[in-house]
Amino acid sequence: MTDVGLSEEEVRFRDSVRAFVDKRIAPNATRWDLEERYPRELFAETGALGWLGVGFPEEVGGSGGGPVLFALLCAELARGSAAAALGLYVHSALASAAILHLGSAEQQARYLPDALAGKRVGCWGYAEAGAGADVTCVRTRARRDGDAYVLDGAKLYITNSTFADFMVIVAQTDPERGLKGMSLFVVDRGTPGVRTGAPFKKLGMGASEMTEIVFDGARIALANRLGDEHLGFIAALKVLTLGRIASAAFGVGLGRAALDEALRYTAARMQGGAPITRHQFVRFTLADMATRLQAAWQLTLHAARTVEAGGDHDCAAAMAKLFATEACTHVCERALHLCGAEGYMRESAAQRFYRDCKVLEIGEGTSEIQRETIFRHIGR
Numbered sequence: 001m002t003d004v005g006l007s008e009e010e011v012r013f014r015d016s017v018r019a020f021v022d023k024r025i026a027p028n029a030t031r032w033d034l035e036e037r038y039p040r041e042l043f044a045e046t047g048a049l050g051w052l053g054v055g056f057p058e059e060v061g062g063s064g065g066g067p068v069l070f071a072l073l074c075a076e077l078a079r080g081s082a083a084a085a086l087g088l089y090v091h092s093a094l095a096s097a098a099i100l101h102l103g104s105a106e107q108q109a110r111y112l113p114d115a116l117a118g119k120r121v122g123c124w125g126y127a128e129a130g131a132g133a134d135v136t137c138v139r140t141r142a143r144r145d146g147d148a149y150v151l152d153g154a155k156l157y158i159t160n161s162t163f164a165d166f167m168v169i170v171a172q173t174d175p176e177r178g179l180k181g182m183s184l185f186v187v188d189r190g191t192p193g194v195r196t197g198a199p200f201k202k203l204g205m206g207a208s209e210m211t212e213i214v215f216d217g218a219r220i221a222l223a224n225r226l227g228d229e230h231l232g233f234i235a236a237l238k239v240l241t242l243g244r245i246a247s248a249a250f251g252v253g254l255g256r257a258a259l260d261e262a263l264r265y266t267a268a269r270m271q272g273g274a275p276i277t278r279h280q281f282v283r284f285t286l287a288d289m290a291t292r293l294q295a296a297w298q299l300t301l302h303a304a305r306t307v308e309a310g311g312d313h314d315c316a317a318a319m320a321k322l323f324a325t326e327a328c329t330h331v332c333e334r335a336l337h338l339c340g341a342e343g344y345m346r347e348s349a350a351q352r353f354y355r356d357c358k359v360l361e362i363g364e365g366t367s368e369i370q371r372e373t374i375f376r377h378i379g380r
Helices: 008-035 041-048 067-080 082-102 105-116 175-181 232-268 280-308 314-344 349-361 367-378
Strands: 122-125 141-145 148-159 166-172 182-188 194-196 210-221
Touching (some): 008 067, 008 082, 041 082, 067 232, 082 105, 082 122, 082 182, 082 232, 148 166, 148 182, 166 210, 166 232, 175 182, 175 232, 182 210, 182 232, 232 314, 280 314, 314 349
Parallel strands (some): 122 166
Antiparallel strands (some): 166 182, 194 210
16 A cells, blocks of 8 residues: 655554554453443543544644544554444544534533543444435424523434433434534533443454433533534534544454455465465455555545645535445455455454454444435536
8 A cells, every 4th residue: 555645744644543553452352342342441542542532623732633544543453453443533523523612612621632532432323223325304302491501312322422412413403404504512421311221242343332322301501512503513514524534534443454354364374385475366355455445545635635726625525434434345355255264264364354344334324315416516
């Protein structure tokens, strides 16, 4: 894999993350997956390195930088452990970013310095049992009551929710207005009327933790609403668009890990006195895997640079997310195939990659949604 066009600063940043991942994350990834418990110390460790603050201004405790640095960070972290990367991403790019873009100066000062230092962890609460792609199906309700809102409803499949210190929650404040009747709130753990369950059992991303959040008459202070009443979610949509670029970077990083594992195994696996790479099928399969990942990475970098240039990145982000996540699924499946019976064992990295990859095609908008977005741009 080559990173053509990176600046010296971007190369140094990539190399520093890569070294940390190789020493701290990759050697522990399989164990974390088998334990099905998130390594929460990573928040403090990456916060101390300034990585949780990538893309955040220094005045709120951030490290500066932009989408390219964040894409590099996501790709390298996912190469070590997609599940570990997911927890850090949700905390930084969703929960903390919502406070940055929509919060008042007081809210930013209250939450961001500790969040970006990894001292407090956040989660993003949008999804519900009936609300996925169609945001108007959100049923969690925030009803105004004097100097507070009363929150009732439930959120489902919320990453980091088992241990998050604060939750950014999407709720209906005027159900009659649909999308233009939704607001965002920061809800602190320990708020009366808020409870979470045990972590869900999942096919992949074993080290990440997600569960349900239930709100039963929880009183949320007016000071904890993010942005304007009824319009908070619309304002947050531009924040979520950047998540597609991060998801694409995840796909590239996870795919690279799968390719590396396949290269290692096929070079060491002897058959008839020679490595199995003597077979053209094996060589061509590896070549195709590398080509798809290289193309995915260039699409990802293009989308990130489009954002930094101030251009319309909607289509570029959709293309990157679509191609990179589907390429990742293909590469992880081929890697497992090439690694044979050894790859199928629960302790192997290859099977972990195969289980982790599919969710990338689902989260941050399914492949079908990305195709619809792309067509809207090319079909007009």
